[in-house]
Amino acid sequence: MQIQKNSFLVTGGASGLGEAVVRALVAQGGNVIIADLNESAGQALVNELGDNARFVRCDVTSGDEVQAAVAVAEEAFGGLHGSINCAGIAVVQKLLDRENNPADLEAFSRGVNINLVGSFNVARLVASSIAKRVANANNVEKNIDQGIIINTASIAAFDGQMGQASYASSKAGVVGMMLPLARELARHGIRVMTIAPGIFATPMMDSIPEKAREQLESGVPYPKRLGDPNEFAKLVTHIIDNAYLNGEVIRLDGAIRMV
Template sequence: MKIEQHSFLVTGGASGLGESVARAIVAQGGKVVIADLNESTGQALVDELGDNARFVRCDVTSGDEVQVAVDIAEKAFGGLQGSINCAGIVVVQKLLDRENNPADLDAFSRGVNINLVGSFNVARLVAASIAKRVAASTPAEVNADNGIIINTASIAAFDGQVGQASYASSKAGVVGMMLPLARELTRHGIRVMTVAPGVFATPMMQSLPEKAREQLEAAVPYPKRLGNPNEFAKLVMHIIDNAYLNGEVIRLDGAIRMV
């Protein structure tokens, strides 16, 4: 699928991985709707990117708010060709604390709701928009690359560490739902892919103590550094362009395996 003149919804697009994706789409002649909770940062980015970008404040767990983002893309750019879901949070808590008190269930559920349910929510509404556009077009083109849904998992889906039960299980769910969605959406010519990034230099990572960041960098076999968000965006651009990539998860992690 071409990026030029096509429009994409990027959730979590005001910073980090999502920001790099939004910038890359516009740089390649595409159009983007940035959906994020951070209004000031998101609007500033749109002001910088120009006419091919729009911002909408959006909670990915809200059907109404995601639908508004889809509607904006349809009205501003004539429809959607895909979505890249980068919205997510990290919940860190052990099952039992030092006094053997149980973990907070609400905190666990919040991580699963945003990371997993939010990804499904975005996928269902974006897929519906693309499918309706495809159904209205005549004649139907055989093997047309009509749409792409890219979700963001994490290496924690495979290598979850102590204290990552919510995060790891939610990201494993993102990986697990990919193939059923990809198989279902074949009749519409919509592909579904997942990227599982390792440790990247994002605002979330910058919030860690310097010593902790250094330990993570040292754990990456090669290149021995944190990933650059631009490297994530480059992979996303390739996935969009390569029509034979479908129903697969790609680790982008410098060969790190967490223990």
């Protein structure tokens, strides 16, 4: 699938990995709906990028808000061709605290709801929009991409650390739903892929002390540094372009394995 003149919904698109994806898509001539809760950052990005971008305040767990973002894409750009879901949170808590009190169930559920249920919510509404567009089109060629859904998991889906029960299980769920969705959506010409990033230099890392950051970097075999969001965005654009990538998860982590 080409990026130029096609339209993509990017959740979490106002900062971090999502912002890098937004910039990469617009740079290649794509249209982007930036779906995020951060209105000031999202609107500032739209003002910078121009007519190829729109901002919609969006909670990925809300069917109405995601549908509204899809509607903006349909109205502004004539349809939607894919989504890159970068919205997510990291819930850190042990099952038992030092006094053996149990973890907060609401916090656990919130992480799963945003990371996993939110990813499914975006996928279902984007896929519906694409499938309806394809159904209404004339002379749709077989084996020609009609859409792409890219979800963001994490290496925690495979190498979850202590205190990451909510985060790791939610990201493992994102990986687990990928193949069933890819198989189902194949008849519509829609591919489904997942990226599992390692430790990236995003705003989430800004609060970490320098010594802790250096320790994280030292754990990456090569290159011995945190990932650059632009490297994530490059993988996204390659996945969009490469039609034979479907139903697979790609680790983007510098060969790190968390212990």
